[in-house]
Amino acid sequence: MELTVTDLAVGRGGVPVLAGVSFALGAGQARVLRGPNGSGKTTLLRTVAGLQPPMAGVLKGAEDRVAYAAHTDGLKAALSVAENLRFWGAVFGQRDIDPALQAFDLVALADRRAASLSAGQKRRLGLARMVVTRRPVWVLDEPTVSLDAASVQLFADAVRAHLNAGGSALIATHINLGLDAEVLDVTPFRAAADTMAHADEAFL
Amino acid sequence: MRALFVRDLTLALRAGGGFGLGLAFFLIVVVLVPFSVGPAPDLLARSAPGVLWLGALLACLLSLDRLLAVDFEDGALDLLATSPLPLEGVVAVKAAAHWVTTGLPLVLAAPVLGVLLNLAPEGYGVLVVSLALGTPALSMIGAFGAALTVGIKRGGLLMSLLVLPLYVPTLIFGAEAARRAAQGLDATTPLLFVAGITAGVLALMPFAAGAVLRVNLR
Numbered sequence: 001m002e003l004t005v006t007d008l009a010v011g012r013g014g015v016p017v018l019a020g021v022s023f024a025l026g027a028g029q030a031r032v033l034r035g036p037n038g039s040g041k042t043t044l045l046r047t048v049a050g051l052q053p054p055m056a057g058v059l060k061g062a063e064d065r066v067a068y069a070a071h072t073d074g075l076k077a078a079l080s081v082a083e084n085l086r087f088w089g090a091v092f093g094q095r096d097i098d099p100a101l102q103a104f105d106l107v108a109l110a111d112r113r114a115a116s117l118s119a120g121q122k123r124r125l126g127l128a129r130m131v132v133t134r135r136p137v138w139v140l141d142e143p144t145v146s147l148d149a150a151s152v153q154l155f156a157d158a159v160r161a162h163l164n165a166g167g168s169a170l171i172a173t174h175i176n177l178g179l180d181a182e183v184l185d186v187t188p189f190r191a192a193a194d195t196m197a198h199a200d201e202a203f204l
Numbered sequence: 205m206r207a208l209f210v211r212d213l214t215l216a217l218r219a220g221g222g223f224g225l226g227l228a229f230f231l232i233v234v235v236l237v238p239f240s241v242g243p244a245p246d247l248l249a250r251s252a253p254g255v256l257w258l259g260a261l262l263a264c265l266l267s268l269d270r271l272l273a274v275d276f277e278d279g280a281l282d283l284l285a286t287s288p289l290p291l292e293g294v295v296a297v298k299a300a301a302h303w304v305t306t307g308l309p310l311v312l313a314a315p316v317l318g319v320l321l322n323l324a325p326e327g328y329g330v331l332v333v334s335l336a337l338g339t340p341a342l343s344m345i346g347a348f349g350a351a352l353t354v355g356i357k358r359g360g361l362l363m364s365l366l367v368l369p370l371y372v373p374t375l376i377f378g379a380e381a382a383r384r385a386a387q388g389l390d391a392t393t394p395l396l397f398v399a400g401i402t403a404g405v406l407a408l409m410p411f412a413a414g415a416v417l418r419v420n421l422r
Contacts, residue, residue, distance in 0.1 A: 049286050050285075050286060051282060051285055051286065051421055051422070052421070052422040053422075064288060066286060067286070068282065068283065068286045069283075070279055070282060071279070072277075072278055072279025072282075073278070073279060074275075074278055074279040074280035074281075074282070074283040074284075075278065075280075076211070076215055076278070076280070078214075078215055078218040079211070079214065079215070079218075083211075083214075086207075087207050087208075087211045088283070090206075090207030091207055091208065091284070091287045091288070091289060092287060092288060093288065129283075133287075
């Protein structure tokens with residue numbers, strides 16, 4: 001089952017940000033979102049993740065299949081790395097956290113409290129959560145923030161493994177991950193949202 | 205669901221989790237009342253059920269503004285919203301964890317503090333029962349208030365104002381039951397009212413809180 005987005009309009013606080021977004025994301029495919037700051041990438045990703053309803057258009061194949069990672073990692077400082085992962089595993093009905101620890105080179109840190117991790121290590125833990133969920137569609141918002149080159153490589157490998165296993169990924173990022181992914185520039189859809197707002201004003 | 209419950213309990217019990225804050229507040233209020241009222245044993249005995257109930261209610265309120273705000277700030281609430289757990293369940297579980305870490309210690313401490321207030325011997329049993337029946341409603345209503353104010357920085361004041369009126373019925377009937385028992389009267393009716401209010405709150409509030417949370421996460 002693929003994720004299909006047809007003529008989607010998304011908004012923030014009732015103001016349309018992007019309109020007319022259409023794409024399809026099948027098994028094993030990745031798509032990279034590009035666009036300047038404030039162009040609506042996060043809003044689009046939150047809509048795809050189901051955190052807010054679309055203003056118009058159809059979103060299919062996202063229900064209960066999306067694992068979402070935003071700027072914040074949802075980690076608890078008082079819990080250890082393994083406890084944090086095990087909790088998210090339990091929430092998503094999974095028990096095995098070892099592959100995730102290995103994929104993001106966290107095995108040696110498993111018993112450290114999340115409070116004592118560096119920013120990059122926290123980010124790696126946040127991304128390891130994606131592996132733990134075993135959800136087929138990864139929706140990632142700027143996943144490489146505060147990662148060094150080696151960690152970015154780990155992350156790219158994890159995404160590649162996920163795609164090879166039949167998953168798909170929608171990633172908003174500004175750096176080249178070396179993935180075989182189509183690029184979706186959101187700038188033209190932004191223009192469409194502007195004209196939509198003007199049309200509304202003209203109508204009123 | 206169980207994982208979330210266990211996690212919330214663990215977080216509350218570990219350093220900086222705020223476990224014991226409500227209990228300490230309750231202790232301070234009740235210990236200070238005899239000092240401020242003065243040496244009047246019969247006056248203390250008469251006001252003891254009300255003071256104990258009021259202290260428990262305010263202690264419950266104290267830790268509520270962090271109930272959902274912490275998870276909102278570190279992004280965990282967004283992630284829970286995209287997880288298989290329904291938001292209604294998330295709120296209900298968090299309220300349950302709040303009750304175990306805040307409400308339950310208050311229930312257990314109340315008879316000890318009753319001694320300090322010269323509570324009549326007949327009142328202890330019903331006091332504990334009324335608190336045990338009433339405090340779950342306080343936690344659940346509080347979770348609803350926390351869900352209403354989750355996106356607001358420093359939303360504690362607004363939450364208190366929203367939640368306090370909803371606390372009034374539980375306070376009236378809970379304190380009434382304890383007062384009646386302390387005077388040697390039959391406390392069945394107010395106890396049943398407290399139980400009824402709690403049952404209604406536990407049945408309906410998770411849905412209200414879940415709906416409100418969904419709007420606030422947009």
